[in-house]
Amino acid sequence: MTAMNRQARRRAWATAGFHAGAGALSLLWLVPIALVLVTSTRSFDDIAANGLGSLPHSFTLGGFHQAWVDGGQGRALLNSLIVSIPTVLLSLALASMAAFGLARYDLPFRRTLLLVMLGGNLLPPQILLIPVSKISEALGLYDSLYALIGVQVGFGVGFYVFVLHGFMRSIPPEIQQAAVIDGAGPWQIYRRIIMPLTTPALAALGALSFTWIFNDLLWAITVLRTDTKMPITASLIGLQGQFVSMWNVIAAGSVIAAAPTVVVFLRFQRHFVAGLNLGAVK
Template identity: 70%
Template sequence: MKLRRDIGFHAVAGTLSILWLLPIALVLLTAIRTFDDIASNGLGAMPSSFSLDSFGAAWHAGGQSRAMVNSLLVTVPTVVLSLALAAAAAFALSRYDIPFRRAIILLMLAGNLLPPQILLVPVSKLSELLGIYDTLPALIAVQVGFGLGFYTFVLQGFMWAIPDEIQQAATIDGAGVVTIFWRIILPMTRPALAALSALAFTWIFNDLLWAITVLRTGTVMPVTPALLGLQGQYVSNWNVIAAGSVIAAIPTVAVFLRFQKHFISGLAVGAVK
């Protein structure tokens, strides 16, 4: 019976893995084929040519180089600022008896349950009133605001599980609030911070909705909206479009592989505790 279960599990898991990897393999194969090969044999045919020219076309002529810089200029500051604010808020909510603490946590979490589509027009109008519309700081502010609640919720659950005796011992030794936060609580929260960093980087880097809501000029567009422009520029050049998609996926894949061991364990422990 156990052998049958194992065989069945591996058969189902293997099938799902193949179905999951097939589109990725198709994109990679398309990216390394020439336009003439695709036009003659079709997208589904095995490649009869090999060329990396499509990557150069997507990177330079397609504007992926500029879009990649824009994405990093938005993603890196947003991740750092969001986690810094979330860590400070989570420290206060988890380690001190703040009035209406539970209500504050639920309110911050409830903000993430709102469908973003109903907020597109208000966010766009607000950025115009503030004079930051069509700028990267506007996108950073939006990403920080809409991610802060979830990050705080996860981190406060992780910090709440840290024994009170550790903080009490530090207080007896004369450590202040800032010292306790920076040198004791924050290092102990490193697994959750690593997991959230990978998750936040992926979310923000791949975002399309908020980027096209507060940005309009092509020169400030991040990489994901820039892929739409790439499709319009190279309508039938599927190899260039596929190459642009591969380029856009490289940073998030690299970050996920770097923090892979922290990703699931950190989020699971923080959410449960």
């Protein structure tokens, strides 16, 4: 009994240590977020008089109004949504069709094609900035949201195909064979059988891709020039230059920029976790 008590005591201490460490890491992660939220609701006079790290002595939403109207965050947020939503839908549609063909049919050089798609994502984006800029100029798309959508689709499809290919290959072939016997063609198999079974993977990829595209800065400043066409991330840089030391406005702009990705993650959290668990099992 003594040995069992010692073992139980060690387990209790180990559990307590784990929870204490996890709690400390969570607190370390949440403190900056809480600081930004509190700062965004303080007035400029409060911050100037008491300091940025002091306890708040005011509460106002004026910083959000200044960021949204005077800082152009409303327009920039709309630009980001115009780019992100079509890009996610188009990328997942193209990637799912390509992954379906590579995973469910014995196509020639399919492994080579898959490796080429994946290899494109291994290139550092910095070495492609000038070529992408020159190509967009040659095509007459430079400084337009169409150029940014095209770049995001082109650089995302390869990775999405690689991920969806693994999910689709794990679907039992007997399901597809039964559908063929019933007279279903490739399009019907793809739309009515494979796509519903791949919903967790699509939801997980959709949430991730929306976050990546919405938060992208590099490609935005590469193919765009006009301030009114800039997405929310590039607009934050201009916001900091415009309001300089008005930290409440800058913090409010950061909250506005982060809100859509938080909403998307919370909306697809169940599918996102299911997709990760399915991928871990397979």
